[in-house]
Amino acid sequence: MIRFAFAGRCSTEDLQDPEASRNWQLTRARALIEPAGGQIVAAYFDVGHSRSLPWQRRPRANELLQDLRDPNRGFDAVVVGEPQRTFYGNQFGNTFPVFVHFRIPLWVPEVGGPIDPGNEAHDLVMSVFGGMSKGERNRIKIRVRTAMSSQAQLQRIHKLELDPAAAPVVQRIFTMYVDGMSHSAIAAQLTREGIPCPSAHDATRNPHRKKTAWQQGAVRAILLNPRYTGGHEVWNKQRKEERLLDADDVTLGHRTVEFCARQDAFSLA
Template identity: 60%
Template structure:
C-alpha cells in the first residue's frame, strides 16, 4: 500500500538562514526516509517562527492540525528534522492529536513511523525536545555573552537606531572574514551636525537649573525639530509637533552621550501567555534592566557630547539628589474596556487611561506633556468617564439588532463581507512574489554574464527570503479566508447570540474590548460640548482577514465569553454607523 504523506518543516530566519535551502534539505531528508513507502502530497513549512512557539501558534503547523481534525487527505506526517519541529514538551502535546485521528508520524531518528506504544520511541522524541530547548538556550547564552564582551572590551556598536544627536558612520569591514566577504561593514556613532549641539544645549540648560518642561518649551519656541520630526521616516507613529518632557528626560538619561558604548539597558523576558493554559507557550516582553546590569565599554569609542561629570550630575538631579523616595508605588494593572479607542477632540491624540475614585477615566494632558509654545488652545486636562460611555454605547450596538433594525443590519453585513479576490494584503504579497521572481531571473542572467558568484549568491538569498515570507502570507490568507455568509446564516448567528446588550455586559473586559476593536470603533470626546462621538466603519478586510501591522502571522484565539453557541469573531462587519453620547 502506498502511503500519502504530509511534510512539515520549520526555519527561523533570525540567524540569516536561507528559507528555500532549509526547506529543500529538510524535504530531501524526509523523502529519503519514505521513498519506499509513499510520497509527499502536501507541504507545510513555517518561516521565521521560533521553535519555542507552540504548534497552535505557528501558521503552517496550526493549519496542519486543522486539516487533520477536519479530515486529512494523507495518512501520515513526515518531519525531516524533529529538533526544528519540537521544542521542550511540544511532542507530548502534539503527537496524541495525531494518534487520536489515526495519523502516523515518521521521523528519521526512529527509522520510520513512531510507535505510540513504544516506550523507546517516546523517550527518543522527548530527548530531542529537550535537546532542542537546550540548544536554543545555549545559543542565547553564547550570543548574549559575545555581545557583552564586544560592547565591554571592543566598544562595538551592536545595531539599532542611533540616539538623537548621533548618526552612523562607516568603521571598516566586518572582523568576521565570511561577513566581510559578503560586504558587511562595522558602524560607529558620530555626532550629528544638526542634532549634536541640541543635546549639549539640553544638558547645559538642565545643569543651569532649568526644568524639563521649560527646556522643551524653549526648543519648540526656537523652531528646533524634536527627535520624531528630525527623523520622521523612523518615527511615523509620532506627530513631531513639539518637544515633549519624555524626550528631554530620555536624552538626559542616555549614557552613550559620554562617548562610551552602553549595552543591556533592556532585556527580553519570556512570560506565559495564559497561566491557565501553559500549552500556549510564552511571549517576549521588553523590560528595563537596573543600571547595575548595564554593560559599559572600558574606553571612549566615539566622540562624546557630554562629559562624564556633567552626565552624572544630571543623573543626580533627575533622581532628586540621590535621596531615597519617601514612598514606593505598587504597580497595579487596571482593565480599560476602551483602551486605545478614545480620542481627544481638540488634538486628535489617543486619550490615556486614568483610574480615579475607583473608576476608569480617559484623559488627555497634551499641554502638560508637549511644549506647544502657546500655539494650540488646549485645556490642561481633558477627562471623560468610562461609565458615562459604555451604557449608551452597548445600547446603541444592541439597537442595531432590534426587530425594526435587524433586516437593515443583516443586509449591511452581507454587503460588507470580504472578497478574497480583492484582499489588498494577499494582492500585495502576490505582487512581492512576482517582483522577487523577476529579480531572480535577472540575477541568473547576471551570473551567466560573468558577475561575481558570491555577490549574486548574496542577492539571491535576500530575495528568496522576501519571496518565502510573501508565500507564507499568501498561504496564511488562504487558510484564514472565510466563505461569505448569506442572510439566513447571519440571522441564525445573531439569534444564537441572544441579547447583545446582556452578552456584552457579561463579557470579560478584555473580550469586550476586543469586540469594540474588531468593530472598528472610534470614540472622539469634545470637551467643550461634553459629548462623545462614536463611529464604526469596517472595511471588507478588517474583521480578521488582514495581517497585524507589526507583521504577526500567528493565529489568535477567538473571542471568549460572548455566547455558548456562537463567537463574535464569526459575525461579518457592520458597515458605517455613528452615535453621539452626552457625558455629564
C-alpha cells in the same frame, strides 16, 4: 503511493536562512519516505516562530492540526525533516496523541519510519530530541548574550572618534534646545538650511528611513542619546524574558516580555 504532508519550522533566532532551512528539511523528509513510495503533496512550514511555541500557536502547525480532523485532508501521513526543529520540550507528548486519535502516521528520520504509539523506545527517542531542542535554544540565547557582552567589554578599551561632519550639527542641536527651541522647530530649521538628516548623512545604516528632511523623532533621539549626554554607551538596557501564558495550563507555552533590566554602562572617554 502514500501521500504525505510535510511539517517543518525555521526561526530567525538561530540566524538560519528560511529557504535553505526548508530545503534541507524537505530533503531529509523525502529521503525517508520516497523509498517506501511516499510523496509530499502538502507542506506546513512555519517561518519566524520560535520552537518554544506549542503547535497551536504556530500558524502553519496549527493549520496542520486542524486539517488532521478533515476526512478530505488530501494526505495519508505526516513527515518531519528534523524533530529538533519541530518539537520542543514536551511538545511531542502533547501533540502526538492527536495524530494517533485521527489515525495519521507520523514519520521521523531518526526513527527510520512512522512512530509506533506502543513502542516505548520511539517515545523515549522523541522525548530526548525534545530535550535536545530545548537545550539547543538555550545555547543559542547564551551565545548571543555572551557575544553582546564581549562586544561591550571590548568597547571599554576604545574611544569613539568624532564625525567631523556630524559633530558640529549635534552640538548645534543641543545649543538650539537649550535656547528653548522645540524638537519640531529644530528639525524644521535644519531642513530649511539644507543640513543632511541622519538617514541622508549615513544612508547605509538607515536604508529604511526618509532622506529628504529632518524629523522631530531624530532630534529627540540625538538629545536623549547617552553617548552625547553622559559619555556612556548603554548595553543590556532591554531584556527579554519568557513567562507562562497561563500558569494553569503550561501546554500553552510562554510569551516573550520585554523589560528594562540592569544597565551595564561604560565610559567612552
